[in-house]
Amino acid sequence: MYIGGEWREAVSGRRFEVTNPATGEVIATVPDAGREDARAAIEAAHAAFGEWSSLPAHVRARYMRRLYDLIVQNVDRLARVLTEENGKPLAEAKGEVFNGAEYLNWYAEETRRIYGETIPSSSRRTRIWVLRQPVGVVGAITPWNFPSSMVTRKIAPALAAGCTVVLKPAEQTPLSALLIAELIHEAGLPAGVVNVVTTLDPAAVGQEFLENRLVRKISFTGSTEVGKHLMQGAAAQMKRVSMELGGNAPFIVFEDADLDAAVQGVVISKFRNAGQTCICANRIYVQESIAPAFTERLVEAVRGLRVGHGLEEGINVGPLIDEAAYVKVEGHVSDARGKGARVLTGGHRLTGPGFDRGFFYAPTLLDQVSDEMRIVHEETFGPVAPILTFRTEEEVIRRANDTNYGLAAYIFTRNLGRTVRVSEALEYGMVAVNDSLLAVPQAPFGGVKESGLGREGGHHGLDDYLEYKYLSVVLD
């Protein structure tokens, strides 16, 4: 683990195994932190805070750009490890590393623009100023589905704001975070500014983040269930929270859409990372008149996807992360089948040569799907696309909004009026129109309802790591 600028074992001496989800092989062991390790990391971050937060912005920016350069120079190594621990195809892993690095580049620039305000006062002798100051030590918790970019998406705005960080990566994928820590060390960031603790007991480290008064903010990406637990815990000390949680994205195809673009959009949105992205299309709503033509093209496209080990050439879809993920996907498919859905392609685990020890699931399309099926209400997190049909704009808006989630929504249409009406009516933090990729450093990524609080990306993302301080000065 990386604590206070040094590489350390856990105090207990325990380690845990990291496995490759494509092969079931153990690829590494890493330290298994307990609360005392988390405490040491928090104290290191606290000790580093005063100096880091008072550095001139351009100096913090220089460190961040150095880290950006090192990540880009090491992209092949980072991507390979990412594929080995997460399973995604190597090309996707490279894309993730580059995308994640861009947050460092963008926030390195943005750190120069943390401006205060001057506000007209109520008297001639008084001046009112508003300062922006970093919130302090941040406890950051990241998931396994983007083991590299989730790390940089959190540390970049935190460092730009002048915060210091203790990062706890997911237990399935700690290696990408440790590699980034190596590069942080090489970039010469002062000791303690970023610390990484790995653990098989996330609840213990999470509890230390919640109870330790030195931690002033929790930045979490993961499931809504754990997010709620952390938010409740943070309330005891009124810690700041940012929550990037689950989603249940509707993907709406209107009859005036470019069908080929919409098919391509589903393939990218639904099958990227084997459907294990928080913003991936979970429900495909197709207007009745075009449903047969759209479905036919989509079946053909999905049948063309190649499933396999992410390090092999030409693979589009890797394995699911673990057995639990497989059980959930299989549960959704069998529930839908039992309630009358038809499997158009896929619908089963892949076994046999090359697949025997990994968690591979065939890219799957279902139709004759109805609203009472689990797959419509829960996040599937797998390569399964349910197709539902609709008649009118009002109907599809109502059904799309009928969920506790509100992260991303997609619409495909060439009608401008409809684009505006539907985008405004969708209760989601992000709406992609004729587009299937969201998550760029300059835009505010995040959700509403039970999909979370706060934003990552853009100047909005920086605000989440800054406090306001109002200064009232009476002149002599």
Ligand code: NAD
């Ligand atoms: P998860 O909530 O189980 O795990 C996420 C992280 O939380 C991991 O680091 C894990 O170790 C940690 N964790 C688990 N229990 C904890 C506890 N009690 N205290 C502190 N930390 C704890 O989620 P998961 O199933 O591994 O990840 C998938 C979920 O993440 C999906 O719901 C997905 O939608 C969501 N996600 C959201 C975004 C987003 O930006 N909104 C991005 C990626 C993933």
